[in-house]
Amino acid sequence: MRFAHSIAVAASIGIAALAGAPAVAQQTASAENQASEGEVNASNEILCRRQPPPTGSRIGGRNICKTRAEWERLQREARNEIEDAQRTGLQSN
Incomplete structure (x- = not known):
């Protein structure tokens, strides 16, 4: 049962x-x-980042606003450029 x-x-x-x-x-x-x-x-979220002033300037920096996707694209491009420079070294053309 x-x-x-x-x-x-x-x-x-x-x-x-x-x-x-x-x-x-x-x-x-x-x-x-x-x-x-x-x-x-x-x-698509907009992020603003503070850019430091140019060296020697007494005027403050400025805000730069871009979407999150744009910031990520810029960071990816900068990283690729640095990696390319490190791979090739100081070669002159």
Whole structure:
């Protein structure tokens, strides 16, 4: 009797889990869409950075504002240029 009761409980739990599977799939897809929208919004976020004044200047620096994607692109380009210079060394043309 106890064994039959535990089988019935397990079966009802399994059916409940299967019935909730489409809802879980929809929630997962919705969360993925929100994550991709969040990434797009984050890359469009505008960040302002303070540029130091030129050496010898008594006038303060200035703020430069760009999107997060632009700042990342500039950083990537600068890193690539430095790596290229380190690879080639001080070669003259």
